[in-house]
Each structure stands twice: as C-alpha cells, then as structure tokens.
Amino acid sequence: MTKPYPLLFQPEFKERVWGGRALEQFGLDIPEGHIGEGWMIADHPNGTTSIVNGELAGRGLDEVREQFGREWFGSKGFSEVNGRFPLLIKLLDCNDNLSVQVHPTDDYEGLPKGELGKTEMWYVLDAKPDAKIIYGLKEGVNRETLKEAMENGTVMDQLQEVSVKAGDTFYIPAGTVHALCAGVVVAEIQQNSDTTYRIFDYNRPGLDGKPRELHIEDSLNVTAYEGSGATTMSTEGTAPGEWLELAKSPYFVVEKGVVSGAWSLSTSAESFTIVVVCEGQGTLSWDNGSIDYTSGQCFLLPANLGAYTLDGQSTVLRSYLP
Structure with missing residues (x-):
C-alpha cells in the first residue's frame, strides 16, 4: 500500500506572446521560446503534470486522483462539477504586458462544457522597479462606457493601474478586469480553469503572427461593474512561524x-x-x-x-x- 507523501511535479510549460526566460531563475529547465507560464500542479485537458519523486514517479495527477481519491485529496478535495483537481498552480513570467482580460463565474451560461469559472490570486515574486498591473475599472465605468471604449480603442483609459513590488498580493475574484504588465513574475493560485475573455491586447500579433481573438460580448457579460470583492495587500514584515x-x-x-x-x-x-x-x-x-x-x-x-x-x-x- 502506497503511503502518502509530498508530491513534486514536472511542470507543463506554455509559450505565450508575452513570456520570456525569467522562470530559469528558479532552476527550471524551460524549453526554448517565450515561456510565459509554468503549470506547476495541474489536472486539466490543456495540461496535466506528472510526479517526479517517490513511489508514484511518472504518474499523472489525474491518475493519482482517480486511484486515491478523497483519502489523499480530502473530503473537500474533489470538484463536484467535473471531478478534476479543484486548483491550478502556476508561475508566470510577464516579460511583456498580458492582455486586458476578465474571467467568468461558475454559473456563466457561456462557459465551455466541463469548464469552471476562474477566481484567482497573485503573489508577486519579483518586480522591476517601475512594474505595474491593471486591477479593476475606474470609478463609474459601466457596461455602456466599457463597450464604447472597446469599440473605439480607449479601453486603457477606463482601467486602474497599480504599482507593484515583490511581496504584494492581489485577490482577483471572477468578474475583475485585470492584466499583469511587463516586468513581474508571480505565483498564481486559481480555480482549475483555462477560460479567459480578452478585452484588449494592445493590437499586437500573437505567436502565429495574427491578432489574438477578443471576446467582446462575453467580457461585457461577465464583468462585475459594481465591484467584485477584489482585495490587495502588502505582506512586508510577516513574522516567522505565523501564517x-x-x-x-x-x-x-x-x-x-x-x-x-x-x-x-x-x-x-x-x-x-x-x-x-x-x-x-x-x-x-x-x-x-x-x-x-x-x-x-x-x-x-x-x-x-x-x-x-x-x-x-x-x-x-x-x-x-x-
């Protein structure tokens, strides 16, 4: 019988138009190209990580979940919606600006079949001196003004920019308009979802040379115009041995x-x-x-x-x- 032990995984790396090489600072053997995401613990059709240590080395997280179920993952550890592991853990290298985007809630009718909504949080691991993020809408922006801005190319005027430094943390409930910007490396803990609706992408080509798709109607539908409950805090001065x-x-x-x-x-x-x-x-x-x-x-x-x-x-x- 396999005794439980801490599981370490081989990350799934994702090339992104905004990615770079910063994840090498963690000693990770990343592939060639603009690597934007390391999926560190993942059980999703778009990426499943495999164990690299101990008795279960070589097994995927999905296999371990199916074999050991609630005993290993806990009485709350199953997603009742699709049976998959409930969280997705990533490291992100933002060598360039990410698209301005928003994520749906679990109950959004337009969700792909079997997919969850996406509430997430970021912890800033590293940030260049002038680094910033986009975090929410300016006061008074509603569906009509956002739609108009999307149509006439003035979306950036409707968004709040926040300066960031290492140790800052941001909670991003579904419905929060947001974007990581160039010069930050973050750890991301999120619902196990890969659904993103793009609002604006700086009119740049994707990795294939073509503009990336924007999701105007879905974005307008899922944005929380009255506020989503997003919160931020600096974590300087955390005392040792306390959570x-x-x-x-x-x-x-x-x-x-x-x-x-x-x-x-x-x-x-x-x-x-x-x-x-x-x-x-x-x-x-x-x-x-x-x-x-x-x-x-x-x-x-x-x-x-x-x-x-x-x-x-x-x-x-x-x-x-x-």
Missing part, C-alpha cells in the same frame, strides 16, 4: 509563512495542502521521509499526510480548500 492570510474565497485559502528554523505543521483530513516555495531553501520532512526544497518548487501534500515539518530559511505560500 498571514492573503486570500480567502469559496475556492481556496492562501496564506504566507516565513520559515526560520524548524516549523511543525499538519495537514487536515478535509483538504490537501499546497506549498509554494517563494524564496530560500530547506527541508520538508514527514513521518517516513524528507525532501530538500528550493525556491520555485510547488508541493502537493495529501490530506492524510498528517504531521510535517518545514525547516530552513524560506518564504512559502500555503493553500488549501476552505
């Missing part, structure tokens, strides 16, 4: 922790735990093993793992289901 809550949604809780020496923790029977190593290194140990960790790695800890210890000097994110 700081960054985002809490119906789909995930994300907390930041600073590891300084040994920190004894435990999983819960209700949910798996995901640990994203933002910086530093150390050792992750449990009752019958240990593994060294370093920045950029993302571990899936089964719900039935129980007690575990993070040791070393590092900054981590912890995610689980609420």
Whole structure:
C-alpha cells in the first residue's frame, strides 16, 4: 500500500506572446521560446503534470486522483462539477504586458462544457522597479462606457493601474478586469480553469503572427461593474512561524509563512495542502521521509499526510480548500 507523501511535479510549460526566460531563475529547465507560464500542479485537458519523486514517479495527477481519491485529496478535495483537481498552480513570467482580460463565474451560461469559472490570486515574486498591473475599472465605468471604449480603442483609459513590488498580493475574484504588465513574475493560485475573455491586447500579433481573438460580448457579460470583492495587500514584515492570510474565497485559502528554523505543521483530513516555495531553501520532512526544497518548487501534500515539518530559511505560500 502506497503511503502518502509530498508530491513534486514536472511542470507543463506554455509559450505565450508575452513570456520570456525569467522562470530559469528558479532552476527550471524551460524549453526554448517565450515561456510565459509554468503549470506547476495541474489536472486539466490543456495540461496535466506528472510526479517526479517517490513511489508514484511518472504518474499523472489525474491518475493519482482517480486511484486515491478523497483519502489523499480530502473530503473537500474533489470538484463536484467535473471531478478534476479543484486548483491550478502556476508561475508566470510577464516579460511583456498580458492582455486586458476578465474571467467568468461558475454559473456563466457561456462557459465551455466541463469548464469552471476562474477566481484567482497573485503573489508577486519579483518586480522591476517601475512594474505595474491593471486591477479593476475606474470609478463609474459601466457596461455602456466599457463597450464604447472597446469599440473605439480607449479601453486603457477606463482601467486602474497599480504599482507593484515583490511581496504584494492581489485577490482577483471572477468578474475583475485585470492584466499583469511587463516586468513581474508571480505565483498564481486559481480555480482549475483555462477560460479567459480578452478585452484588449494592445493590437499586437500573437505567436502565429495574427491578432489574438477578443471576446467582446462575453467580457461585457461577465464583468462585475459594481465591484467584485477584489482585495490587495502588502505582506512586508510577516513574522516567522505565523501564517498571514492573503486570500480567502469559496475556492481556496492562501496564506504566507516565513520559515526560520524548524516549523511543525499538519495537514487536515478535509483538504490537501499546497506549498509554494517563494524564496530560500530547506527541508520538508514527514513521518517516513524528507525532501530538500528550493525556491520555485510547488508541493502537493495529501490530506492524510498528517504531521510535517518545514525547516530552513524560506518564504512559502500555503493553500488549501476552505
């Protein structure tokens, strides 16, 4: 019988017109090209990650989910909509501006079959001095003014820009108009969805040389004009050995922790735990093993793992289901 242990995966890398080479800073062996996304823990038709450590090496996350089910992923760990793993964990390299976009809720009628809505959060791992993001609409923008701006090319005048630095965090519920801009590297925790509606893409060609599709009607339909509940915070000064809550949604809780020496923790029977190593290194140990960790790695800890210890000097994110 396979005992539960922390799972580490081979990322699925995605070339994007806005991507670059920044994920190499984490020691990741990324393919040639403009790599914008590393899907670190994924169970989706557009990318499924495979385990690289321990007894289950070579098995996909989908296979492990099917074999070990609720015991490993917790009583809350199944998506009742499509059976897949409920979250998607990414690292993003924004070498150029991403398209201005918005994501639907789970109940949007236009969703592709089997797809979920997309509520997400970003933790900024690295940012150039003048880096910024687009985060929400300006006061008073409604469907009519946004539609008019989309038609006459003045969308950028309707959007809020926010300066960012490493350690900032942004919660982005479905319906929030947003875009990462050039010069940031982020960790993203999101619902397991790959549905994006583009509002504006800077009139640039895609990787195939043709303009990328815009989704005017869907975007106008799903945007939360009265506010979506988006929140942001700086996480400077997080005390070692204490969890700081960054985002809490119906789909995930994300907390930041600073590891300084040994920190004894435990999983819960209700949910798996995901640990994203933002910086530093150390050792992750449990009752019958240990593994060294370093920045950029993302571990899936089964719900039935129980007690575990993070040791070393590092900054981590912890995610689980609420």
